[in-house]
Amino acid sequence: MARSVTILGAGLVGSLLAVLMRKRGYEITVYERRPDMRSSTISAGKSINLAMSARGWKALDLAGLRKDIEDLAIPMYGRYLHQPDGTSASQAYGKNNEAIYSVSRGELNKKLMTIAEEHGAKIHFEQRCTKVDVPTNTVHFQSADNKETIVQADLLFGSDGAFSALRNSYLFIDRAEYVQHYIEHGYKELCIPPDAAGKMMMEKNALHIWPRKNFMLIGLPNTDGTFTCTLFLPFEGDISFEKLKTEADVKQFFHTHFPDAVPLMPTLAEDFFANPTSSLVTVRVAPWHYKDKSALIGDAAHAIVPFYGQGMNAGFEDCTILCSLMDKYGDDWNTILEKYDTARKPNGDAVLDLALMNFIEMRDKVAEPSFLERKKIEKELGKRYPDQFVSVYEMVSFTHTPYATAMKCIEAQDQLLQSIMNEGDFFSNISDNTFCSRLDEWMTRYHNSVQQLDFGKEA
C-alpha cells in the first residue's frame, strides 16, 4: 500500500514534490505557513528573482511542467556588466547560446500550487508547523487564530525552507550536526520600471550586474517589462546599509557607484526605505533524514546564498534524485531515504560553497579584464576539447554533473587556465603549433586529474 505523504511548506520545492509524488499515486497533504498567495495580496516572500537552469528544467520535465513554466520565463544568455567608468561589457554564459531563465518566484510558486492541486494534492494554508516529534512523526501546527492541530504523519517531508521547523527538530537527534551562518552582506530589492510606452529600459535577455568589489547591484528582467534589482551590501562598515540613513545618503551613494542606474530608478529613494533590508543565511545540517519516516528537502536541507542562481535548482534536483530512487527502490523508504541522504548531502554542501564563492566572482572578479578573457578562453577550450573540458560554470548551470564534482574541478581548472594565460594572448598563441601541442599536454593533464571524479548520476 502506498504511504500517505505529509509535506511541510507549499513553496517551490514542496509544491513540485507534491506534483511528482501525486503522479506516483501517493496521497499528499501539504501544510503551508502563509495564506494562499493566489488569493491574498501578500508578497511571495522576500525574493531575489530566480534563475532557472538545467537542473530546474529537468525536474519540471519529470513533472511534465516545462511548457507551463516556459511561459513565465525570460532567457538570459549572459551577463551584462555595468562598469564603474560607465562602459559596459557582455559575457555569454555558454558556448552554444545556452541561457538561464529569469522567473518570478511568486508567479512560479502560484502556478506550481495550482498544478499540485489539479493533481489531487490537498494544501492547508496558514498552518505553521511549530514542532515535530521526530521519532513518532507527530507534527504540531498552529493556525492563524492560534488553534493547535496535531497530525500523525506517515511519511513526512520538510520542504519548509531556510528556517525549517522539521530541521529544527532534527537538531535534537543525538549526534546531529548543524551550522547556521549569515554572510556580512544584506540585500534590498529595488525596481527599474519600463518607459511610458511600456518598453524595457535595458537589454532584456541578460542578467545585469554592477560589480563594485565588495558590493554589487543586479537586475533581472520580468515579463511585465520591469527589472527586479537587488542591492547586495554589507550591513556594517564604511560602505554599508548602516551608512545609508537618509534619502540624501541613498541618492549620493547611487550617484557615486551606479550613475547609469539612477535615471532608470524613478522611485529609488521611496523603494529603498519602503523595502526591508534582508539577511542572507547558509545552513548545513546532518542527517537529512530519519529512518523511513522523514527527510529534509530544498532550502530546509541546504539553505544557500543566491549568487550562483542555484537555490531553487538544487531543491528541484533533490526532487529529481528522490524520483530516481523511487524508480529504483519502489516503496522501500528505508533505503530510499538512506540513499537520498548519502547521495545528496555532499552535493548540498558543495552547492553551498559554490554559491559563496560565486559571490566574490559576481561582485568583484567579473569586472576584471583578465576574468573576461578567461571566460572567452574557457569557451574556446570547450569547443576544441568537447570531451575533455566543460567549465565549472557550465557544469553547474547547464549539466546535471553532481555539484560536488563541479566543486572538485575548480582547482584543476584554475591551474589549467593559469598555465594558458601565463603564456600571453591565447587567441594569438592558438595559431602557433608549439603552443597548441603544449595546450594538448595541459589539457591531457587536466583531464587525467579529473576523470576519476563522478560525472554520472548521483543515485
Add this chain to the structure above:
Amino acid sequence: MARSVTILGAGLVGSLLAVLMRKRGYEITVYERRPDMRSSTISAGKSINLAMSARGWKALDLAGLRKDIEDLAIPMYGRYLHQPDGTSASQAYGKNNEAIYSVSRGELNKKLMTIAEEHGAKIHFEQRCTKVDVPTNTVHFQSADNKETIVQADLLFGSDGAFSALRNSYLFIDRAEYVQHYIEHGYKELCIPPDAAGKMMMEKNALHIWPRKNFMLIGLPNTDGTFTCTLFLPFEGDISFEKLKTEADVKQFFHTHFPDAVPLMPTLAEDFFANPTSSLVTVRVAPWHYKDKSALIGDAAHAIVPFYGQGMNAGFEDCTILCSLMDKYGDDWNTILEKYDTARKPNGDAVLDLALMNFIEMRDKVAEPSFLERKKIEKELGKRYPDQFVSVYEMVSFTHTPYATAMKCIEAQDQLLQSIMNEGDFFSNISDNTFCSRLDEWMTRYHNSVQQLDFGKEA
C-alpha cells in the same frame, strides 16, 4: 526597582546564579526540567566527575560557598598515568602543589539548590521550557503531566545546558550564528569500588589516566571511596563502541588495553551494558544575549567537551563576570548584557577550542616521554621566570587569565619549549652559562610576543 529574574535550569550554573543574584536582592524564580534530585532517586544526569579549579572556586567565594563545597571535594595534585606496558608515571599539575578538585556533580548540584532556596530563590521542578518568544520574553513550560504554563519573564537567564531551549529560540534571531558539532568519540561511565575494608584501590589524590592514543580511560576519586571511571572511545571504527557487542568483547578489550584496571572493576561487564553510551557535543552561538531581556550562561552559551575539566568552571566564571558587571553598571541591564556578551563570548569560544585540544593531549601526548619532560621544564621555567612564564595549563586551571589569552599563548609556548628541547637535556644544560644566557634570550622573546595580550580582568 530591582527586576525579577527568571532562570531556566537548576543545574550547577543556574543554582549558583540564583544564589549570587538573591544576594543582590533580585527576586529569583528557577524552572527545572527534571524532578528534584534531592528527593528522587534519579541520577544527576549523564556526568563525568567534575574537576573544580580556580575559576570555579572564585565564583563560589563570591557566593560565600567555598567552605560548603570544600567538604565535597577531593584534591588531585596531578595526573597518575597508567601506561600500556604496565608501568605508571605521575605529573604534578602545578609547580606549587596546586590541585584541581574532584567533585560529584550530583552532590554539588543538590547543595547549590538547597543554598539557593535558603537564600530565598523559588525552584519549580518538572517544568520543561518548550520555547521562548525572545522579543517579548514570553516563556512556555510544560509540566510532567503535560500542562502548559506561560510565564512573562522580566529578566531571563538560560542556564539550561547544552540543549538549551532559550538558545534554540535565539537561532531565529536575524543573523544569529550557530554551530553544533559532536566529536567522533562517545563515553561510558564505569566504577572502581573500594576493597572490602573500604580502602580505595588506587592513589586517592590524583586524576588517573590510561592514555591509549585514540582512546582513553580516566578515573576520578569520590568521597565514598569509589572511583568514577569514564571510557572515551570512538563510536565507529576498528577500535570503537560498535565493536564491543558482547561481554566477551568487553573483557577482551579491557584485558588488552587496560589490564591493570580489570582486577579493580568487578562489575565491569554488567556496568558496561547497563550504562548508556553518551555523545559529546560542542556548541558555539552568537549572540549570547537579547537587549536587556535575556542572556545565555554556562553550557547553554558554550557547551564544550570535558577534557580540560573546564565546563563547570567556565560556567561559574560567566557568573563571576556578570557579578563584576553588576558591580560596575548597577541596574543598567542593557549595558550589563551587552558587555557580558562582548567580554565573554571570545572566552567561550577559546575554552571550547582548548577543551578539544586537550583531548589529544590527555589520550595521546601525555603518554610520551617528551611530553613528561616538557611538563617538568615548564614548571622549572615558571620558578626561574615567575614574572615571565606561566604554562597554558596553569593559566587555564590556576589563574583567572581570560581563556582567549591562554589560547593565544599556545603557539609562543610551543616555540619556546621547542627551542629549549632541541638543545638536549634541559636539566643538564641548565648548569651551563652559555645555555642560560640563550635561555634568557628565548624567554625575553617569548615574553615580548605575549606581553601585549590581555592578562587582566575580562570586564
